[in-house]
Amino acid sequence: MVAPASILHEEQVIQxxxxxxxxxxxxxxAGSVEYRAERAASCLLCPAVGDEVLVALLPDRRAFVLxxxxxxxxxxxxxxxxxDLLIASNSGRVSVSGxxxxxxxxxxxxxxxxxxxxxxxxxxxxxxxxxTVVGKAVVMELDRVKLGARTLDSVLExxxxxxxxxxxxxxxxDHLRAERIDYAAEKSLAVSAENAVVTARELVKMDGGQxxxx
Numbered sequence: 320m321v322a323p324a325s326i327l328h329e330e331q332v333i334q335x336x337x338x339x340x341x342x343x344x345x346x347x348x349a350g351s352v353e354y355r356a357e358r359a360a361s362c363l364l365c366p367a368v369g370d371e372v373l374v375a376l377l378p379d380r381r382a383f384v385l386x387x388x389x390x391x392x393x394x395x396x397x398x399x400x401x402x403d404l405l406i407a408s409n410s411g412r413v414s415v416s417g418x419x420x421x422x423x424x425x426x427x428x429x430x431x432x433x434x435x436x437x438x439x440x441x442x443x444x445x446x447x448x449x450x451t452v453v454g455k456a457v458v459m460e461l462d463r464v465k466l467g468a469r470t471l472d473s474v475l476e477x478x479x480x481x482x483x484x485x486x487x488x489x490x491x492x493d494h495l496r497a498e499r500i501d502y503a504a505e506k507s508l509a510v511s512a513e514n515a516v517v518t519a520r521e522l523v524k525m526d527g528g529q530x531x532x533x
Contacts, residue, residue: 349374362384
């Protein structure tokens with residue numbers, strides 16, 4: 320028996336208010352009577368202990384919580400359904416807001432499809448075992464970028480870089496392999512090393528207004 324037969328009448332649905340005394344399973348108290356109930360499919364907010372709820376008592380002695388009427392503001396609210404859930408607007412925008420944070424948690428996949436994605440944040444932290452980015456164009460305007468990685472591999476058809484000042488420090492070995500190398504400096508070029516070796520299979524040419532050796 321779910322709802323007491325004394326409060327039910329044949330072919331009549333009765334609505335009353337009750338207090339939740341247990342949520343697993345859902346147990347209600349109306350006056351001095353306690354009975355079990357189910358949450359109606361339209362009642363998305365999960366009833367919690369202490370809530371005042373609106374109940375429908377059916378002729379077949381089933382009881383359904385139709386709505387949560389009052390709840391302590393300090394308690395957590397849960398919107399929970401069985402099966403897939405779609406939140407959609409036929410026209411307008413859908414917003415999710417939380418003054419203390421918003422969390423999206425799933426053991427499955429998170430998919431975002433949009434005409435444009437805009438992300439604004441005072442600080443962004445990204446942790447992932449693997450990241451794949453596929454796009455036709457990437458444009459970044461940043462004041463400062465700091466990258467720390469154990470390994471960085473890039474395969475490009477063309478790489479163009481324009482900077483005002485470039486500083487690079489290699490602690491061990493720097494390898495460059497190319498079909499042709501062209502270095503041009505408008506004012507000066509300095510090459511300094513403990514030992515320097517220049518080797519060519521055919522020709523080594525030095526041309527200048529003055530050449531000093533030694």
